[in-house]
Amino acid sequence: MGRIPIWTAIHDTLVEEIAAGHFPPGARLPTEAQLADRFGVNRHTVRRALAALADRDIVFSRRGAGVFVRHTPTPYPIGRRVRFHQNLLDANRVPDRRVLHLETRTATLDEVEALDLGGTPLIHISEGIIRSDDVTVGAFRSVFPAARFPDFLEIMRETRSVTKTFAAHGVTDYTRARTEVTAQVATKSRADLLEIRPRDPILRTISINVDHEGVPIEFGRAWFAADKVTLTVTDTEPRGF
Known part of the structure; x- marks a missing residue:
């Protein structure tokens, strides 16, 4: 031999x-x-x-x-009830959603339209990164109407959970009304957040969540490293958190 x-x-x-x-x-x-x-x-x-x-x-x-x-792509279902932690737990992954920035500011025109707001209302901003098994797979930016959620920043800083922050304001359930997915290439700043190279392929999602009466309560954008996630459209309804 x-x-x-x-x-x-x-x-x-x-x-x-x-x-x-x-x-x-x-x-x-x-x-x-x-x-x-x-x-x-x-x-x-x-x-x-x-x-x-x-x-x-x-x-x-x-x-x-x-x-x-190689990081085996994280399966990430997009359905009526999108719950980050539960999605990853169901996929046998360890979830970590890190909030890097919170602030309140005046809404832009597209945010006013998405949240069906009038005048020049204040909104709350939450920005951060999404991690799976200690690997950064995405970044997010979400906005919420300040009038509907006056204590949003304080509760978010304490719980780090949008679902719990909603619940503290009386919104015990919410669903995804719409999600748009677009292929892009990463800018330098986005690549730094996602720990990839500038101009690497990414997937951008734009979404709107509504309460049980169909009133918009969250307008979100997320950017995923294309080789780190598999976005799956589903009608299933994962459990909460």
Whole structure:
């Protein structure tokens, strides 16, 4: 029996280390030079091992950035009742929605139209990132009518939950009235939030949530890294939170 090629041994070692969690989904592998030094081989041998990993969809490369462990796309249902935490828990993922910014300001024209408001009302803004299994998969910006939710900022800062903030104002149930999905490329600022490269493909969603009487209560925009999520249109109704 012949000897196992060196590149195969390197490939197998990296597979074992990835499976053991030494390089979690989204992590960047050491550079070709670092791997060549570690295994005592030339970069061509390392390159062949990495190519074999890529052929198996275990890793992917980004020009100028390196080789990364592939993150299995997070299934993200879009239905009448969209609940972030429950969606990811149902997919056996660990959810984390980090609110980075909260403020109150005057509504813009498109926000007035989306929320069916009159005059120049104040709205509350919530911005942040969406994470799944410690990988950033999306960013969001949502606006809410301040007159309907006067204590929104205070409760959001305490609970970090839109659903709980709604409930504290008497809105115990809400549904998604409309969702639009558009393909885009990431701007520099958006790419930084999503931990991807500028001009990488992203999916933008625009949505409106309504209360049980059909009155708009949330106008939201979200941006997802295209290779990190699978948006699924469904009529199912996930449980709350």
